[in-house]
Structure formats: C-alpha cells, structure tokens
Amino acid sequence: MAKASSILGLNARNHLFQSRYNKKTGREIADSKLLTKKFLAKNKIITPKLFGAFTRPEEVPAFNWGGLDQNFVIKPAEGYGGGGIIIIKRRISTDEFLTVNNLKIGIDDLKLHVLDILEGHYSINSLPGTALIEERILIHSFFKRITYQGTPDVRVVVFNRIPVMAMLRLPTSESSGKANLHQGAIGVGIDIASGKTTNAVWHDQVIRLLPGKNIRLSGLEVPHWEKLLLTAISIQIKIKSLNYMAVDFVIDEVRGPMVLELTARPGLGIQIANMGGLRRRLERVEGVEVDSPEKGVRIAKDLFGARPGGSKRDELTILENIEVLSSTSKRIKVLAKMDTGARRSSVDREFARKLGLLKKKNILWKEKVQSALGKQYREVIGITIWLGGKKIVSTATVANREGLRTRVLVGARDLKGYVIKP
Numbered sequence: 179m180a181k182a183s184s185i186l187g188l189n190a191r192n193h194l195f196q197s198r199y200n201k202k203t204g205r206e207i208a209d210s211k212l213l214t215k216k217f218l219a220k221n222k223i224i225t226p227k228l229f230g231a232f233t234r235p236e237e238v239p240a241f242n243w244g245g246l247d248q249n250f251v252i253k254p255a256e257g258y259g260g261g262g263i264i265i266i267k268r269r270i271s272t273d274e275f276l277t278v279n280n281l282k283i284g285i286d287d288l289k290l291h292v293l294d295i296l297e298g299h300y301s302i303n304s305l306p307g308t309a310l311i312e313e314r315i316l317i318h319s320f321f322k323r324i325t326y327q328g329t330p331d332v333r334v335v336v337f338n339r340i341p342v343m344a345m346l347r348l349p350t351s352e353s354s355g356k357a358n359l360h361q362g363a364i365g366v367g368i369d370i371a372s373g374k375t376t377n378a379v380w381h382d383q384v385i386r387l388l389p390g391k392n393i394r395l396s397g398l399e400v401p402h403w404e405k406l407l408l409t410a411i412s413i414q415i416k417i418k419s420l421n422y423m424a425v426d427f428v429i430d431e432v433r434g435p436m437v438l439e440l441t442a443r444p445g446l447g448i449q450i451a452n453m454g455g456l457r458r459r460l461e462r463v464e465g466v467e468v469d470s471p472e473k474g475v476r477i478a479k480d481l482f483g484a485r486p487g488g489s490k491r492d493e494l495t496i497l498e499n500i501e502v503l504s505s506t507s508k509r510i511k512v513l514a515k516m517d518t519g520a521r522r523s524s525v526d527r528e529f530a531r532k533l534g535l536l537k538k539k540n541i542l543w544k545e546k547v548q549s550a551l552g553k554q555y556r557e558v559i560g561i562t563i564w565l566g567g568k569k570i571v572s573t574a575t576v577a578n579r580e581g582l583r584t585r586v587l588v589g590a591r592d593l594k595g596y597v598i599k600p
Contacts, residue, residue, distance in 0.1 A: 186446060190377030194335070195422045195460060200442050204420030208442035212255040212308050221416050223409065224436045228427070230311040238292050242270070243285045247313060252291060254300040255308035260329050262300030264291060264329060265314060265355055276326040278355035290350045315436065318429040320401050324348060324388055328355025332368070332400060332427045333443050334410040335456070339421075339468035341407050341478040342459040344368040345451040346400060350389065358448050364388075366395050367452035371483020373403025379450045381436070394422060402435045407478065409435060411471040422460075466543045476541050476560060480573045500586065503562035505534025514565075514586035516598050523572060524587040525561065526579035534578065535559050545575060563588070566596065 186195075207213045212285040215414035218225045229250060230241055248269055254262040264276040273285045293515050294300070295309040314329065321330045328349030335343045349355045352362030359365050365375040378385050388395055400406070417423075417440075424444035427435050449456050462481055468474045473550070494516050501509040502525075510533060523546075530536050536559065544555045556575040563570050565588065572592050579585055 181455065181458075182459035185449060186456035188446065190457060191443070191446065196443055199337070199421035200423070201295040201419035202425075204417050205442045208420060208423060208440040210255050210308070211439055214437075214440050215310075215312075218413075218419070218437055221413075223413065224433060226251075226315055226436055226438065227313040228310060229313065229489065232292055232296060232309040232359075235293055235296055238289050238296075240320050243288070246311070249314035250311055252288060252295075254295045255300040255310050256305075262291075262295055263356060267314070267327070272399060279351070290516075302464055306481070315428050315430040316432060318401055318431045320398075321348075321429070323391075324393060324398070325347070325598055326350045326353075326355060328353070328357060328425065329428050331357045331438055332406060332429070333424050333441075333444070333448065334406060334409045334427070335424045335448060336474075337422045337460050338463050338466060339411050339414055339471075339474045340376065340463045340466065340481075341370055341410055341474065342463065342482060343448055343452055343454070343456055344370060344406075345448045346398075350380075359445070364395070365447055365451035366398075367448075367454075367482045368400060370407075371479040373400045373406075374398065374491050375400070376484075377451060377453045379447070382450055383437050385454075401429055404475070407475045408471040409437065410466075411474040413440070415471070421596065429535070430436050473496070473539075473542065480542070480560075492568075493597065493599050495599050497584065498565065498588075500588070502533060502586065505537060505540070512586055513584050514563075514588050515584040515591060516596075517587050518590045518593055518598060520587055520589035521562065521591060522558075523563075523574040523589040523592050524577050524579070525559070525574045526582075526585040527576050529578070529585040530559065530576055534560065542573060547575060561594070565592070 207217050212231055215225055215228055229246065232238055232327050250266050252264045266275045266278050270276050275281055275283050292309040295307050297332045298304045298306045301307040312314040317329055326349050330346060330348050332343050333347065334341050336406060345367050347357035347359065348361050349357050350364060350367065357363050364378055366378045369376050375396050375398040384584045387393060406427055413418060413425055414423060420442060424441040426438040428438050461484060496516050498514055498516060499511055500514045501511055504510055540560050541557045542560060543558050545558050547554055547556055558573050558575055561572055561574045570592050
C-alpha cells in the first residue's frame with residue numbers, strides 16, 4: 179500500500195484540488211446528468227440514448243410509457259452515490275417490467291419513482307430534481323463472466339489533462355446490479371499503461387478472486403483502453419472549468435465506449451483499488467503543459483504505468499551497447515551506462531538533436547533536477563530503446579553529457595528486473 183503522505187484525503191481533495199481547479203460552470207455540468215448529456219451530444223461524444231427527461235410532475239402521465247424499450251434505466255439527473263437508480267432488463271407484460279435483480283415493477287410504480295425524483299428525494303441538496311430514462315447498454319462480452327446482472331463501468335480520474343488513476347467497478351448481487359462501491363460493488367484497479375487490472379477490493383477488503391467464482395480479478399485487459407484515455411482527456415480539454423474530474427465509461431458490445439457521466443468530486447475509494455495514493459500523482463502533474471490528448475496519455479503511461487522489465491536471469495554489465503529509435507524510425511547503436519542510482523534515463527542533448535528527438539511534439543514536459551551544477555530544469559522526451567534484446571518505450575531527461583564516456587544513461591525505471599554485474 180502507498181505511504182500515508184501520498185494518500186488523498188477528503189479535506190485535501192476538496193480544498194487543494196476540487197475547489198481550486200473546478201469552477202462553478204464545470205461543476206454544474208458534472209452535477210447534472212442532463213446537462214452532461216447535452217454537453218456530450220454537442221461535442222459528438224457517444225453516450226447512452228436518452229428516452230425521456232422529466233422536470234415537472236405533469237410530464238409524467240403524458241409520457242409514452244408503453245413505448246419504452248425492453249432495456250432501460252431510470253435515474254435522477256442530480257443523483258449522487260448511485261441512489262434512485264432503477265435498472266430494467268425486460269418487459270414481462272403490457273404494464274409490467276422485470277428489474278435486473280428480478281423484481282417485478284409496474285408502470286404506476288415507475289411513475290411514482292419519477293415523481294419522487296422530481297421532489298428531490300435523491301438530489302445532492304434535497305432540492306427538486308430532474309428524472310431521466312435512458313437506454314441500458316448491451317454489455318461487452320469481456321464483462322459477462324465477471325459481472326452480476328448490471329453493467330460494469332470504468333472510471334478514469336483526470337487532472338490537468340492527464341489520466342492519473344483508473345478502476346473498473348463490477349456490480350454484485352449485493353449492489354443489486356449497480357456499479358457503486360458504497361452499495362457493494364467491487365472496485366478493481368487498472369494499470370494506466372496497459373489497461374490491465376491489478377488489485378481488487380470489496381468493502382475495502384483486498385480480494386483475489388471474484389466472490390462465488392474461481393476467477394482471478396488481476397491481469398484482465400480492459401477493452402478499448404487507449405480510446406477511453408483519449409476520450410477522457412478530450413472531454414477535459416473541452417470543459418476548461420473542470421480540471422479535476424472523473425469520467426465514467428460503459429462499454430457496449432457493438433458501439434464500444436460510451437460516457438455515462440462526469441464527476442467533479444471523484445470518490446477516494448479508487449486509491450484502495452489501486453493500492454496507491456492519488457495525492458502524490460496529482461502533485462506530480464500539477465503545472466505540466468499538455469496540448470493534446472495523445473501527449474496526456476503518453477505522460478500518464480510513463481509516470482503511472484507499471485514498469486515491465488526483464489526476468490532475473492537477464493544480466494547486464496555497467497556499460498552496454500543499446501539501440502535508440504530515431505525520429506526517422508532508424509535504430510541507432512550507442513554505448514550506454516547502466517545506472518540504478520539515477521531514477522530516470524538521460525540522453526545527451528546533441529545526440530538527441532541528431533536523432534530528431536528534440537522536436538516539439540516529442541518534448542513531453544520539463545522536470546526540475548538536482549545535479550552537480552545545482553538545480554536545473556531539463557526537458558523530458560519520449561524515447562524507445564532496445565536493451566538486452568528487449569524493446570523499452572520510456573522517457574528520458576535531456577542533459578549535456580559532453581566529455582562523458584557515454585551519450586546515454588539508462589536509469590532505474592528502465593532497469594527493473596535486470597541484474598547489473600559490476
């Protein structure tokens with residue numbers, strides 16, 4: 179588990195990030211599912227179809243309840259924590275439906291539930307609310323063996339246009355088919371770099387297997403992972419007043435990822451699912467300039483992704499011949515120093531320039547480092563190397579290595595799993 183200093187608490191979330199980086203206009207969009215849908219539709223971002231929206235009691239009897247699809251969801255537009263959601267899986271008669279937890283419910287009951295939502299029974303501040311009826315998606319085949327009746331979702335927390343943490347939420351029988359951790363759903367951490375699941379928690383307790391089934395919850399690869407990350411950043415770029423947020427996705431079997439909702443106050447249980455702290459991650463990307471979704475994804479994968487390395491049988495000497503990929507896709511051989519005392523790899527400035535690695539699109543951010551010359555700011559660039567026969571996609575700081583024996587230094591982040599022989 180992460181150090182206590184890296185954990186984000188409720189007060190720190192509210193005062194250091196949520197209130198500081200989220201403006202009123204952005205919070206209003208995220209707090210209302212109806213405004214979120216209008217925003218997503220305007221920006222041509224796929225979201226579940228909206229069948230109906232109610233703002234006044236007189237709209238309830240006038241709605242065509244008989245024309246509802248077999249699968250649909252009724253929810254409050256201003257709901258919080260999963261309350262007030264009814265999930266219908268099929269119609270069983272002209273005026274009766276079956277919920278995902280196999281309870282029969284009539285049209286009159288649905289009407290009363292909508293009226294409760296309008297009266298503010300499920301809104302954040304108990305104020306009069308808005309009720310929505312939207313489609314229930316066709317669950318992607320990836321999820322069918324690991325979910326209970328309801329639709330799983332994927333939450334991606336984005337700060338400063340960089341995805342910092344993500345998790346998969348799996349409905350259970352206890353959560354009545356809803357993907358809400360407080361109601362008994364399972365939270366599964368996701369590695370930002372690969373989209374593979376890591377740790378799982380249920381009621382804040384770490385679990386390895388899906389309850390009731392002999393299925394490991396780690397090592398599962400979430401479909402459309404790259405698209406999820408790119409979409410999450412694209413949304414934040416369009417809502418400049420919401421710089422700290424979570425994007426919840428559902429994945430349809432046919433249409434792929436769809437945005438379910440936005441959250442201006444992401445819950446903190448995602449830290450337990452990932453066995454890591456949010457605060458440290460947020461602080462690491464605070465102030466980093468990101469001008470495109472692709473750049474935000476690249477930074478996230480480097481900073482927060484699991485680092486694949488060699489096996490313990492892979493041995494390296496302190497000086498090794500490696501290959502570096504140039505901007506023209508040529509593999510250039512160069513002597514490099516293996517240095518586990520350096521956190522990140524480093525490349526000589528002139529060598530990087532000759533390989534075309536100092537082009538603007540390849541400079542990810544600037545990093546403050548302590549060297550023999552004092553504190554300096556160095557560019558961090560994307561780099562691809564071949565070391566010990568293995569391809570490593572990583573980042574490196576740019577430094578003046580003139581007069582040194584090697585033009586490249588390979589740091590500890592890229593040496594995990596290797597044994598260095600003196």
